[in-house]
Amino acid sequence: MSLTDMTDEKLTELAEKVRAEYDDLKAKNLNLNLTRGKPSAEQLDFADELLALPGRGEYTAADGSDVRNYGNLKGIPDIRAIWADLLGLPVELIYAEDSSSLNIMFDLVSWSWTFGNNDSERPWSAEENVKWICPVPGYDRHFTITEHFGIEMIPVPLNEDGPDMDAVRELARDPEVKGMWLVPVFANPSGVTVSEDVARQLAEMPTGAPDFRIVWDNAYAVHTLTDEFPENHNVIRFAEEAGNPNRFWFMASTSKITHAGAGVAFFASSPENLAWYASHAAVRGIGPNKVNQLAHARYFGDAEGVREIMLKHAGSLAPKFKAVLDILKDRLGEYEVASWTEPTGGYFISLDVMDGTAARVVELARNAGIALTGAGSSFPLHQDPNDRNIRLAPSLPPVDELEEAMNGVATCVLLAALEKLDK
């Protein structure tokens, strides 16, 4: 029965039961962590052979160059070609760089801030005010970058097919709005995938700022939890067709495919955007780690090789997601006290608890030895206006620990709701 339909007596009875459950939970002295979207040891083992690649005597890229020496800011063609194929992009529009796409995103904002980008009238730092569109819930590290530069973040709702386009279109007319974060496929944390229609609207919409950019952070481009892969739209072409060729800064990486933080990051964009990026990146450094790029290219073989590996990841992750969803349904479903996403890919489940209780749920869980991502993390400045959203990251713990943690979380969600109802 829904909590809202319960009599006062029934609520009191339930509260007693849930408090007892919470006391039992605390007595277990757990030490469980659901905070970050880290791959598990089982997943990292999939790429074990990569630890011995490219292998002795193996140092020649497809273009005949020696990957052990300086040079080639764009990255080697071997790995660029695989990702171009995977993402449906022309290989000449994709650069392969070091480690994490977060680094590239930071640099793009930083260099736009200091120098202006290739469509800027002046550096962003010279503008009176710079604003940024932030679909919510969203990726906390995106918001941390814009916060770091003092950029004013404006939340817009993320719907089932992408950001609320009426809101986005309206905001984008403001010349102070310089950009927008977006995880277009299996979004962090909601799992939402942007539809082709919304992607085209984003490419086509007029903007007040000539140097407006959408950071198309395609971090989960191939990270399915089923046996089907999502469609990856060539938004760079959409934008070119719409007469806004420089609209998208397109990111991808191998971080949750091979070894997290030790892989290859990709930056795809229009020729003009790439040239602007290179004009600063070539001052910052000489080129990426091409030995690691060759190792990755040899490990994958081709785009199909990447997809095969992703099905292994799905085999490891899908039971964990199912375990979380089953417990949420079993423990919370009848009370209608929470709602959650049921993603078919990505790394997260977005849990909405009773309004005004998310911070309390996280606190209760912490006091019981279960670390959850801080309430509000998926919102700019950690400010969830409804104190409602919690990001669950099921990937890292083994299934039995995950079940233990989620049963504890369910108890905390219920207890916080009952407290809110003064029980």
Added chain:
Amino acid sequence: MSLTDMTDEKLTELAEKVRAEYDDLKAKNLNLNLTRGKPSAEQLDFADELLALPGRGEYTAADGSDVRNYGNLKGIPDIRAIWADLLGLPVELIYAEDSSSLNIMFDLVSWSWTFGNNDSERPWSAEENVKWICPVPGYDRHFTITEHFGIEMIPVPLNEDGPDMDAVRELARDPEVKGMWLVPVFANPSGVTVSEDVARQLAEMPTGAPDFRIVWDNAYAVHTLTDEFPENHNVIRFAEEAGNPNRFWFMASTSKITHAGAGVAFFASSPENLAWYASHAAVRGIGPNKVNQLAHARYFGDAEGVREIMLKHAGSLAPKFKAVLDILKDRLGEYEVASWTEPTGGYFISLDVMDGTAARVVELARNAGIALTGAGSSFPLHQDPNDRNIRLAPSLPPVDELEEAMNGVATCVLLAALEKLDK
């Protein structure tokens, strides 16, 4: 006989001979390159086993952490300990980061520019004017960074024991002077090593700007051409003792030890400077490529392992340096038309030709198929006030090609000098 002592007749005779040599040189249709300090294929082969490291099943750092997963902005203790030992620094003051120290130097300047550093009263971008001390001849990529940010570069002479300290002390009093580039050991391109006395003076001198920094780019810390290693001074301690604890940003890297651009870069500094760096680096990314750090740590073993590898490099490089120096002496010595450094380490020979002829020498060489680093490259804005200096990079070509190229260069140096004397 010195050119200046020659009769007009002798000069004319010599000019005829040298012109004939230059015509012969052009007829060879050479295609030789002495532009950059790249390691040769022979040197890169020394690290062949690194291409298969850390090896399957090998992913645990000395602190028990799994290098395949996210985290640890400081880098793994295994590789930090080896470099701390090698450089005589406490391990807690050294971070291991990705790829190239150039990246870190750029970020340090960029973040000081945008945010100010930990001793800044305001961001450098908010200053009326920012100036930088540039010992010359120096490293072109350093100067490119400061040029990129519009920082005014002030050259000071680099003497046998380091930068001219009278000039440096005087400039450092100016509050607009925010920093200084320096390669302290086997400097690029002169091979000069900063003495302990000069290092201490740099640590001790008063500065007008509280946020003044010396970029101590120790790129060639162990890059000997003999069987002796240079002393590496702990300037961080010198600075602390002098009451200027945050004076140095200290860099090192494996770039010319293992594989260029695919290695590990090190940033050492005071605890406050490191904390400031981390406050920005942690927004830019999650952590460095720790798999590559473990591979390097396993490859080296310890500091002695690094020194053993460097002796192999010396064995490969020393004959090339000798070949260059022998040809310069044989072909140019008697005419007293040029002078050059005779470095005991590093990657470069600095050649000073007759004043006003360096650009012409590079042009003559290029027309004969020999690519030299552009004249003036070792000076801010590529402006060598005497048009005198040429940086020679002997490492990349095999000895026979190097000899052919250097014989050609010697012809060009003589011809340009004779042209200058209107012959």
